[in-house]
Amino acid sequence: MNQSLDIIASYLIGAVIVLGLVGLMITFNNKSQETKLNEITQYTSQSLGDVIEYDFNKLGYGVSGNKIVSISDSSITFLADLDNNQTTDSITYSTVRQNNNLLLSRKVVMDAQYKSWTSPVKSLNIAGIDTAGNSTYNISNIKGINVRVQLSKEGFSNSRYAIGAFWQRKFYPPNL
Amino acid sequence: MGRMVLILLMGGGMLLSIATLNINRSNNEMVGNSVHEYQKKEAKDFAKSGVEFAIRYLNDDTTWTGSTKQLNNGSVTVSVVNTSGQYPNGPSANLTSARQITSIGICGKDSATIMAVVQLPNDIGSNVNNPPAFMQYAINTGNNFVMNGNINIQDDGNKQWNADVHTNADFNMNGNNTIDGFLTYGGNATSNPSSRLKTNITPNQNPNDLPNYSKVAQSSIPIFNPDTYKSKATTIYASNATYSGNITLGTKTNPQIIYVGGDLNLNGTVSGYGVFIVKGNIILNGNVSVSAEDPNGSTLGLYTMGDLNANGNVSVYAQIYTGGNANFNGNCNIHGSITSIGAANLNGNVHVYYRPAGGELTSPFWQGDDNSNNANTRPSILSYYE
Numbered sequence: 001m002n003q004s005l006d007i008i009a010s011y012l013i014g015a016v017i018v019l020g021l022v023g024l025m026i027t028f029n030n031k032s033q034e035t036k037l038n039e040i041t042q043y044t045s046q047s048l049g050d051v052i053e054y055d056f057n058k059l060g061y062g063v064s065g066n067k068i069v070s071i072s073d074s075s076i077t078f079l080a081d082l083d084n085n086q087t088t089d090s091i092t093y094s095t096v097r098q099n100n101n102l103l104l105s106r107k108v109v110m111d112a113q114y115k116s117w118t119s120p121v122k123s124l125n126i127a128g129i130d131t132a133g134n135s136t137y138n139i140s141n142i143k144g145i146n147v148r149v150q151l152s153k154e155g156f157s158n159s160r161y162a163i164g165a166f167w168q169r170k171f172y173p174p175n176l
Numbered sequence: 177m178g179r180m181v182l183i184l185l186m187g188g189g190m191l192l193s194i195a196t197l198n199i200n201r202s203n204n205e206m207v208g209n210s211v212h213e214y215q216k217k218e219a220k221d222f223a224k225s226g227v228e229f230a231i232r233y234l235n236d237d238t239t240w241t242g243s244t245k246q247l248n249n250g251s252v253t254v255s256v257v258n259t260s261g262q263y264p265n266g267p268s269a270n271l272t273s274a275r276q277i278t279s280i281g282i283c284g285k286d287s288a289t290i291m292a293v294v295q296l297p298n299d300i301g302s303n304v305n306n307p308p309a310f311m312q313y314a315i316n317t318g319n320n321f322v323m324n325g326n327i328n329i330q331d332d333g334n335k336q337w338n339a340d341v342h343t344n345a346d347f348n349m350n351g352n353n354t355i356d357g358f359l360t361y362g363g364n365a366t367s368n369p370s371s372r373l374k375t376n377i378t379p380n381q382n383p384n385d386l387p388n389y390s391k392v393a394q395s396s397i398p399i400f401n402p403d404t405y406k407s408k409a410t411t412i413y414a415s416n417a418t419y420s421g422n423i424t425l426g427t428k429t430n431p432q433i434i435y436v437g438g439d440l441n442l443n444g445t446v447s448g449y450g451v452f453i454v455k456g457n458i459i460l461n462g463n464v465s466v467s468a469e470d471p472n473g474s475t476l477g478l479y480t481m482g483d484l485n486a487n488g489n490v491s492v493y494a495q496i497y498t499g500g501n502a503n504f505n506g507n508c509n510i511h512g513s514i515t516s517i518g519a520a521n522l523n524g525n526v527h528v529y530y531r532p533a534g535g536e537l538t539s540p541f542w543q544g545d546d547n548s549n550n551a552n553t554r555p556s557i558l559s560y561y562e
Contacts, residue, residue, distance in 0.1 A: 014180065014184075017184070017185070018184055021184060021185070021188035024188070024192065025188060025191050025192065025195070028191075028192055028195035028196065028199075029195055031195070031199060032195045032198040032199050032202070035198070035199050035202040035203060035206075036198065036202050038202070038206065039202040039205050039206050039209075042206055042209055043205075043209055046209060046213055057562050058561065058562070061263075061559060061560070061561055062263055062266075062559070081263070084263065084264065084265065084266070084291075084561055086263070086266055086267060130375070130378065131378050131379065131382055131388055132374055132388065134374075140378075141375065141378055143378075143382075174292075174557060174560035175559060175560055
């Protein structure tokens with residue numbers, strides 16, 4: 001009888017230990033996954049920021065007339081000599097929806113060649129800044145540009161881990 | 177049973193170790209990203225500082241060719257070469273006194289390069305051929321300044337120029353008016369609607385982020401009496417005078433000075449440099465066109481002890497001084513500047529295209545100033561590439 005009780009007790013203890021281990025592993029795996037996603041999101045936001053900074057810091061460079069062609073809260077088209085080869089390039093940032101996914105779209109007409117690039121984002125917000133620091137979409141009053149991009153892992157935000165990143169920069173291009 | 181638990185513990189421990197390693201690696205990557213981002217920004221800031229550093233040195237010594245400075249966790253290397261192009265490594269734009277600055281900032285393993293072309297002032301610290309301070313505005317009035325209707329005060333095709341406006345008294349604008357420069361006033365500033373003060377006054381250049389409009393101390397505009405300078409006149413009219421058609425004046429170094437003892441009626445095309453000094457009023461009535469040829473500044477001075485009255489379709493290229501009022505009504509285009517001891521009244525469809533006043537047209541009458549807000553006192557950036 002005592003032997004049977006020992007076996008049952010040991011099985012129970014073993015089961016508790018195994019369950020504990022499994023729970024711990026699941027928690028650690030989730031944490032690992034969350035950290036990895038954080039890293040990927042951070043890296044993506046940095047890369048995206050690099051591209052945006054590269055373009056916006058050159059806004060108006062090598063252009064004698066109007067430098068901003070059009071601007072709205074989710075798109076902008078401006079001119080700049082991106083590669084400093086004395087020809088004016090046209091750069092457009094906007095959002096496009098593809099298979100229910102929102103993509104940030106960068107289109108460049110450079111040296112009569114069209115180049116396009118997209119990256120998944122949660123939202124894109126663009127605003128001109130006037131000399132008083134207020135938002136404006138009147139091209140003649142724009143002295144700076146405010147760009148905000150929100151990144152997130154679609155489908156993951158409903159779980160208890162909402163992985164995302166918010167990238168924002170105010171540009172005051174010297175050539176504007 | 178004991179063995180099984182041991183094996184499970186070892187397996188679980190191994191899996192936990194792998195998960196922990198993954199977490200650590202991701203954390204390290206994120207820290208690495210942050211450090212990389214920081215260094216990249218630092219390198220860019222070093223390079224930006226290098227450009228400012230170069231401008232500061234070029235301001236003192238135009239022959240300065242650059243140097244390397246060691247900074248905390250990095251360095252900045254600046255080189256300066258002569259250029260005639262407006263853009264770094266670009267084709268010649270026949271610029272004189274321009275310099276190309278190349279600034280390389282290094283922080284850790286990251287580096288950033290910024291190139292800029294700057295224009296040096298022609299005469300650093302010199303007040304030769306600078307107009308007096310009171311003539312360094314698009315519009316400067318001793319009395320009230322009122323803009324009614326559709327009035328634009330802007331640069332004449334050069335965004336490096338601020339079309340500044342100053343009044344010693346009150347400023348008031350009604351309607352859709354714009355000023356592409358700073359507004360300063362000694363009294364009060366009002367607009368209808370009131371928001372236009374904030375939205376419609378926008379300087380072309382505001383590197384120090386100064387307020388677009390502000391109350392300042394009154395500035396003096398000297399009284400001008402043509403009789404004082406009658407002896408300098410090359411042509412003298414004792415009473416009224418009328419000029420029309422093609423009017424040929426003097427040279428930049430020797431501008432013609434025309435004294436008019438009464439009123440002056442003017443309508444025609446002016447070539448050369450000259451100044452009308454008038455005791456009475458200057459009248460521009462009807463379809464009047466007074467044009468001049470130098471795109472970089474005014475070549476004609478219209479200085480009167482009385483009023484300047486412009487009515488109708490008037491286009492005039494001149495720097496204007498009035499001891500009385502300056503009145504523009506109708507469709508008027510003024511390419512130059514307006515200085516008035518009295519009031520400046522702009523009504524209707526008036527456009528002021530600011531051109532800096534020419535010192536050669538003011539030096540016979542007033543001493544120049546070197547605190548010009550238009551003449552370059554510091555190297556100015558023409559283009560900037562990072």
